Structure formats: C-alpha cells, structure tokens
Amino acid sequence: MQTNDNNSVLSMLISIIVSFVIALTFFYGLDHLVMSMQGLPLNPDLSPAG
C-alpha cells in the first residue's frame, strides 16, 4: 500500500519532470529555428549572435 502510493507519486513526479523537459527543449529549439530562419541567429544562451 505504502509502496504503491509512493510509486504513483513518483511516477507522477517523473511524468511532470519529463513533460517539462520535453516542452523546454522543444520551445528552446523552436526559438532557435524560427529566429535563424529569419536570418537572426542566436547564441546558446539565446542572446543575439552576429
């Protein structure tokens, strides 16, 4: 019972963390992609490059 609860909390936590990692990576990539498509490259820290 105890372990089961822990498991579900843990899996919940993992799915939240995984989701945020996916979303952050995706939007980070999106910013780079959209800006460079317009000829406006970004540094890895998202500041304007060049």
Add this chain to the structure above:
Amino acid sequence: MKVLLKTLGFSLALTLLFTFVTYLLPQVEGEAPVEKVVDLSSLTMDDFIALGEDLFNTKGTCTLCHKPAPLGRAPDIQGMNTVALSNERLADERYQGEAKDAAGYILESMLDPSRYVVATWGKKGTNDSESPMPAIDKPPIELSAIEMDAIIAYLQAKDGNDVTVVLPSPEDAASVASTDKKASDATALPAPATTVEEALGKYACTACHAMDSSDTLVGPGLVDIGTRLSMEDIRQSIVDPNAVIAEGFAAAMPADFATKMTVKELDMIVAYLVEKK
C-alpha cells in the same frame, strides 16, 4: 416583447459604447491636397486676393512659421502692415537686393529668402546672413508664379494698400496651363533623388533642421539623432511627424512626406539619419 426590448437595448448600448471609444481618441482630419484650377478668363481681383489668402494658409504652408509671437519662428506678416514693413526693409542699409517696391520685395523674399534676412530671424550661427525659409517656388512647396502673385495681392490688400500686381490674363492662362501641365506631370512622376544630399535638398529638410549641429533652427538639430531615436522612430517622425513631437516643439513639420517621398528616398534619409551618432 420584453426579450426584444432587452436584447435591443443591450445591442444598442454596446454599439454606443464602441462609438464612445472613437470620441476619446484625437479628432484629426486628413485633408486632401487641394489642387485649385482657377479659371483665369473670369478671374476678378477679389477672387485673386482670396486665392492668395487661401494659399498663404494652406498650400504655401506660410503660417507654419509666420505667426504671432511666441509661436512664430518668422516675422508675423499677417499681423503687420506688410507693405509698410516692406518699405522699411527696402530703406534698411543692410538691404542688398534688387527690389524697387514692396511687391518686388515680397516676391524676392519668396524666391530667395536669404537675400535679406530680418535682424534676429536668421539661421542660428549665421549672424542673420542666412534665412531658415525655403525658396517657395521649389519643392516641396512649389508655388507657381501666378500663385506667388496671388499671395502678394493678398498681402497688399489685407491692410488696405493698393494692389500693384496685375491680374493674370487669359493669354497667360494658356501659357500657364501648359507649364502647369508640365509641372503636374512632374509631380506625378518626379525624378527621385539619387543621393541623400539631393533628397535632403528636395524636401528642404535643412531649412528647419541643422544636420551638423544640435542647434535649433525651426526643428531640432539632428547631428546626434541616431543616438536618440531608433530607425523606426526616425521613419515615423518623417512620415507622421505629428505622432511624436520632440519636447518643446510645436507641430510644424509638413505631414505629407509620406505621400511625397518615394520609398527609396525615405530609406536613404532614414539610413543617413540613423548613422548620425
């Protein structure tokens, strides 16, 4: 029926709310540039004087600067007896021009404003040797000879002086019509300026703005404009000068550059100004 009244009332109230919003905004009219076609064969002197007054206030843009203190940036010629004033200027020992009478003096002042600069009204730093006024037979004002005569007639008549300019005759009309045609063709497709200097001259920017100092002529000096305004702001200031007005200045800049400049000219001027740092 009750439902009908309620819903109708709601709809009307919402409509009026939207209307109200439009009342909160600045109420400005966008006047179309007026092209007067004057029938010279039936023109009377009164018409001619009225035409002159109209030109003085509208197309000539004279009142941008020639208005009563403290707003004026040039002598208040509408508030003074222009003919008497002109005769005073002719008698001034500083006067170097060729005019012999008031009408000639006024015409000369319009064609070559720097020929005689009234004391204290010259461009800053030129010791009254150079006038801030643009030549008004040149773009962007471009008055014709007849139009300038009309203005002289108005300036003479407004204080009860005799009008000495002659009415344009129908024969003149024919010749004017042909030159007018040329002129209007020219305005339909003016030769675009190829360099920044040409463009600045064509639109008489330097009449009001010093490009190489921060001195105020009529408008602010632009020597360091690139540090104060972004490219967008500069562009806006040219095409819509009344949207943002530099602190301490009144709305004096012609608002029709947007319709006069070609895109390339505008780009050249903006690029030139944005580099001024």
Add this chain to the structure above:
Amino acid sequence: MNDKRPSNQPERPSTQIRWGRLLWFALSMLLLVSGLAQAAEQDTTLDRITPIGMVQATGEPLTTKTTPDIADVDTAEPIAAPRPSRSDYPDIGVSSRAIVWILAQLHLFFAALVLAVPLFVLTIELLGVYTGDDRYDNMAYEFMKISLTGFSITAIFGGSLALALFLLYPDFMGYMMHVFGAQVLVYAILFFLESFFLYTYYYGWNAFRYGNLKWVHLSLGLMLNAAGLTIMVVANSWATFMMAPSGVNEVGAVVGNIWEIMKGPLWNPINLHRFIANIAFGGAVVGAYAAFKFLSTTDPDKRAHYDWMGYTSNFIAILAFLPLPFAGYWLMAEIYAYSQQMGITAMGGILAWLFIVQAVLIGTILLAGNFYLWAGMSRTDGSDRYKGLIKYIAVTLVVCFLIWVTPHTLILSASEISLLGGSHHHILGPLGIMPAKNVAVNLMLVVTFLSFQLYRRSDKVATVSWAPMGNALMVAIYVVAIVNIIFLGVYYGYFTNTVYKVGSSVAQVASTLVVIIAGIVIDTLMFRNAKTLPSHWGRIPDRAQYALFALPIAFTWLMGLMGYVRSSVKTHWHVYTVMKDNSPDNFIPTIAYAGNMITIVTVLFLLCVLFMFWVANLSSTRQAKPAAGGAV
C-alpha cells in the same frame, strides 16, 4: 454500396446509391481543379506588383519598362482616367460620401451574411449526412430559412448602391465601367445562376431529402456556393482595383486584358480575408437569432434546440475568427509590398488610431466568446473539475486587453507634452509599444484556446492509460509557451536591437500555434473512447445569451471599421495613383465622424436583420380562423 450508417430510408435500392454521390463528387472535383488551376497561374511577386505611377518596391530602381511609351498609347487611342473638377460632382445637399458609405456598408453586411450562411449550411448538411443525425439537417434548413430574405435585401442595397454611385460619382463610375467593360455583364449572369441555385436548394430541401436525391440537393448547395463565391471575388476585384490598379498605365488607360485588371496584387489577400471574415460574421449573426429564440421561450425542448443552435453558431464564428489575424497580416504585408506609403497611411498615420478601436472590438469579441464558453460549462456535470481555472483566465484576458489598448503614441500639444514630461508617458510608454502588445495578443489567444479546450474536455473523462502523462505534457506546454512568449517579448523587445524585436514576434506566434496544435492533437488522441458525462442542452444561464448578442454587434462594428480603413487608405484617390478624388468629401474625416457613421450602419443593419428574422418566422405562423362571433 453497403452504407453502414443508420439510414432513414433503409429499403432504397442499393444500385441507385452511387449516381447522386458521383454527381456531388464530380462537381466538387471540378470546382477544386478550376480553383487550383487559377491559383497555379500565380506570377512572381514582382510581376504581380508591377509598378503603376510612383509605386515601386523598396530598393528597386524606378521601373518604367512596363509602361508602353506615349506614342504607342496615342495610336491605340486609350482613354485615360477622367480628371473631374469639383463642379463635376453632383451636389444633392447631403454628403455624397455618407450616402454611398451607408448603402455600400449595408450591401456588404448582407452580402457577407448570405455568402457565409450557405457555406456552413452545406457543411452542416454534410455533417448530417455522415452522422445520420437529423438534428443537423433540421438546423441547416432553419439557418437557410432565416437568411432567405437576406438575398433580396442584398440585391436591393446593391442596386441602390449602384444607382447612388452612378448619380453621385458619374465620372468615376464611367471610368470603372470603361475599365471593367463586359465583366459587369458576367456579374449579372452570375446573379441569375445564384438565384436559380438558391431557390432550388432552399425549396427543394424537403423534396430532395434522402438517398440519391440528397446528393442532388448537396450538389445544388455546392453550385450555390460556387456562384456566391464567384460573385464575391468578381466584386472584390473592383475594390482592389481601386486600391492597387493593375492592367492600366499611369494615367489610367487600359493596357491589359480583363484578367490582368482583376488580378491586382491585393485581390487574393482580400478574397481570402473576406471569405474567412464572412463565415465568422454569418455565424455570429445566426447565433444571435438562436439566442433570441432561446430567451423568448420557456419550453425546455425548444430551449435545448436553440441552445445547441447558438452553441454551434458561436463555434463557427470563433473558429473562423481565429485565423483572421493571419489573413489580415498577409493583406497588410501585400499592401506594404505594393506601396509602402499606403501601408504607412494605414498603420502609421491618422488611421492608425482606428486600430485602438479595433483592439477594443476584438477584445470584446474574445471576452464574449470566452464568457459564453465558461457559462456553457454548466451544461455538463464534469465541468467542476475546471471551474477553478476560469478566474485566472479572466484576469489574464483583462490585463492583456488593457495592455493591448494602451495607445502607443499620442498627438500632443507642446503644453501637454511638458505636463506629461515627454511624448511617451513614463509608465504607459513601455506598455504602449509593440513588444508589450505582441505579448498581450498572443497570451489572449493562448488563454482563449485554453477556455475552448476546457470546455471541450468538460463532458469527457479520458480512459487511455497515459492520460496523466498527457495532462502533464499539456500543462508543461502551456506553462513553457506562456513563459516563452513573455520572454521573447521582454528580452528581444526591450533589451536587443530592432531587427530581433521584429523577428521575435514571429517566434511568439509560432509558440501560440504550437499550443493550439498540440492541444488539438493531444486531446484528440487522449479522448478517444473517452467516457462521456451527461450533457444537458438548455442548461445555461440566460445572461450567457447576451454574449451571443455582443458577438454580432462587435463583428458588425468591426467590419464597418476595417472596411472604412481599407477604403480610406486610398486617401484622396478614387483609383490609387490613377484617378484623383476631387469631390468635396475627399478628406479623411475625424475618428468620431467615422464612429458615428459606423454606428448608423450597424443600427440600420440590426433593424434589417430583425425584419429578416421576423419575416422568416411569419411564414410558419398561421392566423386562427376568427370565430363566428367575432370575438378575438
């Protein structure tokens, strides 16, 4: 052959099923192919914006090569655009512009309505065929019924408009007739076609209701829409010719064929923009009808029906409304490409103030749409799960809305400037510029989609095993997208250079689109075979119906406003760069004057629509035979 759907006429012979569908299919393909063929004929941008007069693309040398030299023109005896003087304009004592303004706007309102209604009526009818649900068919028929008078009203206003134009602007109309020539006859023929299909479609509804005949009926609807859309694009070509003339030289003499005259640079952007906007407008107007019927009855069955009808109309209106900004962006971009001066007149000059009014109107539409969705959640039992979020959505919407309407620049007198301490207000200034507005608009769209998504979810419980993961992902996408939109706006908008500021707005829109697409995809997958909670149509507070009135009023006003802007960017030209407007009304009026005019046309439209609905209901009312005694 083997139609799996529940059929209303199960005994029909199976061999006959095909020909009706074939007819439908062939017609659809024919229209699709002809549309694609036309689209394929697109030239390059530079060809399409062939300069006329002073217009030229940025950085291009002044192009003169396309204009034939004067000698050629003289031998061909082309007729240049007339140059009427002020006395050539008939003076009837009231402003000619005001008359034409009112008639044109009323004509356009009704034209938009009767163009849009058959379009989504056909869609709903198809939906009814594919789901086998008779409710759809009945609703589609009811939509058709209530807008039927609209076709004649459109024609009446169109005729009056034409008469008014010929009377008040004879030189201009003479020139337009000269330029478009026989095309106006084609336009007239299209009207006959449209009327034929309209009446057969409407009056044949119950006669061709099932089986093959249903497909014949659908084909009639398709042809009705084809005729209507063709009428629209033909009429659009007149408006776009006036804004960006093509096929004529710089003095307005015709040098191209009719096709070259029609396909000016702004034609397709306007076609698309009007097409989408018409659907939103039509949906909003019939939604008001449903709301009115809902409020007027206490019968639970009728309330359920009209609640559903109102919901569907609102759904159509908002769905069509969402892509409109992008179509508007394309139109504006083409206007800038055609003439930077015209673009600046619209977005930077006096007319720019009207975009603040536009912001108020769009804000009203979004708030009303959201409010309706929130109120509609009471229809389902499962909505309690999401109700807590509504207040945050509402706050976000209001804050964003306020930022959006903060004016950018103010026309100030010198004394006002010194009072404010600068032409930008020191607090409002940073909120009034573009990056802040971009953040606000994108957040408004994101939370509106959130409202929509919550509404769609409120009657469902996901049964798929990965539902918690899906929810977590959705939450993460929302959170990161919102952070990203704010970050892009603040960082690039205020701390880097202008180029990045402009570029970042594209990334913001991309973020918004990602949220919408991800939301649709995740929900579609996650709610497959979902448990559906009971839904109670008609269980919605009365006040929610007022949102369905706010929507068409705001749409009507917005159409009036943006139509005015579109027409006014020509400033003092009848036909831009080709034919000057020398009439007494060739100036741009004050905003309040325009506001009054738009309100007048909105109220007139409201009254005409009321009449239209009243007549529609009259047909189903039958007076009881008076009793012999005369007692009534």
